[in-house]
Amino acid sequence: MDIYLPIAEVSVNWPILVLLGAGVGFVSGLFGIGGGFLMAPVLIFMGIPPSVAVASQASHVVASSTSGVIRYGGQGAVDFRMGGIMALGGAVGAFLGVELFRYLRLLGQADLMVALSYLIFLGVIGSLMLNESLTEILRRRRGEPPKRKDRRRPLWLYGLPWKVRFPKSGLYISAIPPLGLGVFAGVLSAVMGVGGGFILVPVMLYVLRMKASVVVGTSLFQIIVTTAITTILQAGRNQTVDVVLSTILLLGGVVGAQWGARMSGRLRAEELRALLGVIVLAVGLYMGLELFVRPSEIFQLAPGIAD
Secondary structure, eight states: OEEEETTTTEEEEHHHHHHHHHHHHHHHHHHTSOOHHHHHHHHHHTTOOHHHHHHHTHHHHHHHHHHHHHHHHHTTOOOHHHHHHHHHHHHHHHHHHHHHHHHHHHHTOHHHHHHHHIIIIIHHHHHHHHHHHHHHHHHHHTTOOOOOOOOOOOTHHHHSSSEEEETTTTEEEESHHHHHHHHHHHHHHHHHOOOOHHHHHHHHHHTSOOOHHHHHHHHHHHHHHHHHHHHHHIIIIIOOOOHHHHHHHHHHHHHHHHHHHHHGGGSOHHHHHHHHHHHHHHHHHHHHHTTTSOOSOSSOOOTTOOO
16 A cells, blocks of 8 residues: 655555554644654654655644644634744744755755754753653652742843733733744754744743743644745745645644644643653654664665756
8 A cells, every 4th residue: 555755756655654644643732742853753764855754744743733723722722922923933934944954955964954953952852851840750759849930031031122912821021032932943844844842832831931821722823834834935945845745644643633632631741741751852862873873775866956
């Protein structure tokens, strides 16, 4: 039951791709992230070129995130004003990231950049999340009182211009930090094929101090706009989006995201963070390991690069 992917120039089993889309969609809805950080390494493991995997699975991120936002939006758990400002920055970041990705492909360094980005970002973020969540779990099991969290927001948030009121998030801060976060997420979306939720969610919680109830839904809303723009730009500028691959992945992603959103309320916050930390760290280490393992084919011509 194989199907040929014209841009990736490989044949893959399409039912496995549907199941993969559903599984990553479930993770997306469960944790409030795009899921791209997990999808791209699996596609690469299946033999799809990294540049095609990164660009093509962005549409799956859009589909699974949209499904999650519909559910969170129905619960009133999305700050559309905050998400809109972050998405504006994401559009700028996506354009910059796609141009950077194009330049790296011309140099023949795109695959190396993808692997390094996964190793550095996922390794650091996964370690921090796992350490914090395990500390909370151990403290709870010992019967110790929860550590008092400092809810004070950084003073620089109040010293910046262009203040905007975000009633849903309980904030009255400058629009510059959310805009900057969006730009950063846009660059990550283009270079790594991720929505950036694994970085945005902690920053929204611990730096911006948004209400926890709206963080996940708002993050997913921003991811929709950013990754949609990234997909269009990647297709137009780099010709690395495989429509067949993208379509198969998003079929499973929409369903999986709904189930993940339903399951998210059944686990403790620290348990969710611990599980996500393990997944993020494992994926980062796997991608980093690829840098030190001798490839089966030492010389390989990447799709879309002329002889």
